[in-house]
Amino acid sequence: MPVYTPRALLFATLAVTSTTFGCSVISGLVTSVSDSISGTGNAIVGSSESLSDAVGATSGGVKPSYANDLREYTVSFVRSGAEPSTFSTGATRIAADHGITNWETNGDTASAIGKGLEDAHRTPAQAQAFCSSVGLSSDLSQKVVARSD
Amino acid sequence: MPVRTLTLTIALLAATPSAGSELGFVYVRANVGGASGGHAALVADERIFHMQAGADGLVRLTRDRWSHFRYLYADLQNRPLEVAYVELEPAARERVLAEFTRLYVEQDGAFAHRDEAREDVAWLEAFRDARELPPLRGAGLLSADERGDPRAAELAARFAPLLAESKREAAAALAAGSALRMREYREALALDHALRALEGGYGLASEALVTLPPELDPPLDAAARAGLEARAAELERTLAELVGSRRPDRGAGILLTHARYLAVKRSLDQGRLVLLDPFDGARRIEVDVLEMSPRAHALAVAHAAQVERQVRALVLEPTRVDEPSYTVLEEAGGMLERVASARDIGALYDLGRRRLPARGRTLAARAPAGDLAAALVEAQLRRDDAQRALDQRFAYDLFDRNCITELVRLVDEAFDSAEEARQAMGGRIEPGETFGFVPFVFFDGVRTRLRVARVERVPSFRERELARVEREEPGAWTRARESITLSSTTYEPLLRDSAFLLFTDDVFWRRPLYGAANLAFASAYTVYGLGAAPFDRGARLRAGLLGAFWSLPELAFANVRKGSYEFVSAEAVPGPDR
Numbered sequence A: 001m002p003v004y005t006p007r008a009l010l011f012a013t014l015a016v017t018s019t020t021f022g023c024s025v026i027s028g029l030v031t032s033v034s035d036s037i038s039g040t041g042n043a044i045v046g047s048s049e050s051l052s053d054a055v056g057a058t059s060g061g062v063k064p065s066y067a068n069d070l071r072e073y074t075v076s077f078v079r080s081g082a083e084p085s086t087f088s089t090g091a092t093r094i095a096a097d098h099g100i101t102n103w104e105t106n107g108d109t110a111s112a113i114g115k116g117l118e119d120a121h122r123t124p125a126q127a128q129a130f131c132s133s134v135g136l137s138s139d140l141s142q143k144v145v146a147r148s149d
Numbered sequence B: 001m002p003v004r005t006l007t008l009t010i011a012l013l014a015a016t017p018s019a020g021s022e023l024g025f026v027y028v029r030a031n032v033g034g035a036s037g038g039h040a041a042l043v044a045d046e047r048i049f050h051m052q053a054g055a056d057g058l059v060r061l062t063r064d065r066w067s068h069f070r071y072l073y074a075d076l077q078n079r080p081l082e083v084a085y086v087e088l089e090p091a092a093r094e095r096v097l098a099e100f101t102r103l104y105v106e107q108d109g110a111f112a113h114r115d116e117a118r119e120d121v122a123w124l125e126a127f128r129d130a131r132e133l134p135p136l137r138g139a140g141l142l143s144a145d146e147r148g149d150p151r152a153a154e155l156a157a158r159f160a161p162l163l164a165e166s167k168r169e170a171a172a173a174l175a176a177g178s179a180l181r182m183r184e185y186r187e188a189l190a191l192d193h194a195l196r197a198l199e200g201g202y203g204l205a206s207e208a209l210v211t212l213p214p215e216l217d218p219p220l221d222a223a224a225r226a227g228l229e230a231r232a233a234e235l236e237r238t239l240a241e242l243v244g245s246r247r248p249d250r251g252a253g254i255l256l257t258h259a260r261y262l263a264v265k266r267s268l269d270q271g272r273l274v275l276l277d278p279f280d281g282a283r284r285i286e287v288d289v290l291e292m293s294p295r296a297h298a299l300a301v302a303h304a305a306q307v308e309r310q311v312r313a314l315v316l317e318p319t320r321v322d323e324p325s326y327t328v329l330e331e332a333g334g335m336l337e338r339v340a341s342a343r344d345i346g347a348l349y350d351l352g353r354r355r356l357p358a359r360g361r362t363l364a365a366r367a368p369a370g371d372l373a374a375a376l377v378e379a380q381l382r383r384d385d386a387q388r389a390l391d392q393r394f395a396y397d398l399f400d401r402n403c404i405t406e407l408v409r410l411v412d413e414a415f416d417s418a419e420e421a422r423q424a425m426g427g428r429i430e431p432g433e434t435f436g437f438v439p440f441v442f443f444d445g446v447r448t449r450l451r452v453a454r455v456e457r458v459p460s461f462r463e464r465e466l467a468r469v470e471r472e473e474p475g476a477w478t479r480a481r482e483s484i485t486l487s488s489t490t491y492e493p494l495l496r497d498s499a500f501l502l503f504t505d506d507v508f509w510r511r512p513l514y515g516a517a518n519l520a521f522a523s524a525y526t527v528y529g530l531g532a533a534p535f536d537r538g539a540r541l542r543a544g545l546l547g548a549f550w551s552l553p554e555l556a557f558a559n560v561r562k563g564s565y566e567f568v569s570a571e572a573v574p575g576p577d578r
Helices: A002-017 A048-056 A065-080 A084-097 A109-119 A124-134 A138-148 B003-012 B066-076 B090-128 B150-162 B164-175 B182-200 B222-244 B251-270 B294-315 B323-342 B346-350 B372-394 B403-413 B418-425 B439-449 B461-472 B476-483 B511-536 B539-555
Strands: A030-032 B022-028 B039-044 B047-053 B059-065 B081-087 B452-458
Touching: A065 A084, A065 A109, A065 B090, A084 A124, A084 B090, A109 A124, A109 A138, A124 A138, B022 B090, B022 B439, B039 B066, B039 B090, B039 B403, B039 B439, B047 B066, B047 B090, B047 B403, B059 B066, B059 B090, B059 B403, B066 B081, B066 B461, B081 B439, B090 B182, B090 B372, B090 B403, B090 B418, B150 B164, B150 B182, B150 B222, B150 B251, B164 B182, B182 B222, B182 B251, B222 B251, B222 B323, B294 B323, B403 B418, B403 B439, B439 B452, B461 B476, B511 B539
Parallel strands: none
Antiparallel strands: B022 B039, B022 B081, B039 B047, B047 B059, B081 B452
């Protein structure tokens, strides 16, 4: 890429002489990130429109990111072969990152887990076995299996 | 960029990013400070994904709202943004977004695994040394010393008959607790404590509450009261569901729901909003506020108060009492308290992340069964393994693993083959290309090789302010005044921007000349800083030295430094979501 070389070399020179060149968290305002920034993002500036988005995001607004996260988590969990009893811990963590305390009764949970099992190519029978092994309630299990069918 | 054309680009801001089947590749221009070489991100609808290197040296995928990202980078950091929108099939777009979500979830799990191992070590060391145990998450929301709360007593009377099975479960889990399974042990402790608190009528711990300044805490109106009544009913339902659940980790949820119920009831009784503090005990961003001026602080307080009022109005509607929205209300209250009392504006930028209140407290507990020393060694190994795995996968490297390289890699990995990526995006940016880690090289690649439908530019805050000032006071004098940092009406010099005299981001042929002037100014400032060092801990000396350093690229026609802002009111910013 010769066309970039002079500017890129200048960049590289600055990069090795300055410790601040990388993609660190923006300076001035945010100088460091704690070891485990909660990270769901979705922070808002404060105008009425973005506040409205943030407040209504779970009711069909901007994005169903809790459901997406739980779906991807389910896929990863199934494929990883992790200890079944730890599924609940991960689901609780994901729900908490979206401001949800009781994920078992959340309306998006069954669908998200069901779709995740479908993505992981689990049959309804395997989905049922999965629900039992990770300790989902019978009510939630039924809904999950119905969604993954 | 010529100022006259800015008005056109400002108009472009009205366009919502990435409508339809598009993905936007965002290029953030350079500026002094973190990510000073520039930055990149992926935007789809209102969502933005970008990789950031934290203080721990690990690169982590961050998700944010486009409006928030733009506020941080284009306004506060004063960096122009460019967004190249690539057209692709909806299915291909979803694959790319799913790949980012997958990594996000995977990283979250990996960090949580490391943190859990760290927590295990801390608890086992405390047991071994007979020291005070680390705080248990959520246990500090309620207090046995506040048993006199009549609402807590009412709740205890209603729930006591429902607790028998859960109490047996908690007692059995505690009795079976093993030093080798500390997470389960902590969950059992939390459940046991939560049930005791519920049965014993524990009241709200005063330290767990947000204390708003009286002038910023208006009485509840009828609509807000109706919203809170609905929330209280919903919280009681959730509490019953959690008590009846068999989830072993439900203790923290019971504590939080119990505390929230009491806070809502107290709000109704007192006619003023009582909120749990979501920042206390929660993980959060640390913010440097050393330079915040009284004027900027006053603006931030006014802004925080306005935000809190808006959130109240939005959340406290009987039809919108869902839990995530209520969490935003708690955040708004916590944010206002912090901004008003502690000059901690960091909370302002954390709003909307939906953290749950989790104030911890140390409990007295017997050590779990098993060989503590052996369990500690095992936990330490697990912690070190988890940290090593994180380092191997996510350690930051300017050339090989930065915000650009990881963005390129993730997009590429969304497809099964190079050919599939090429077909989906109209071209391909290959991971590991020469100079591929450089932000502008990456963005040039996006523009020239991918199927780009359009490129939009988001001007920096100063560019927009400059356009406004020049509209109001056209003329050479205005331009000259605004080009000098010391006389500009649109910028106030900050030490963190380094010492400089002339803006060079909006000139090109004069840039080396301006750079020489900046170098001379920074050199003189360094001498001044040397004299001031005993009084300001070297802050001005550092600004002078950095000022000289960042003048050097200007001598070669390159601009990095653009200045930045302590605070920008969101209302000052045009656009559809501001």
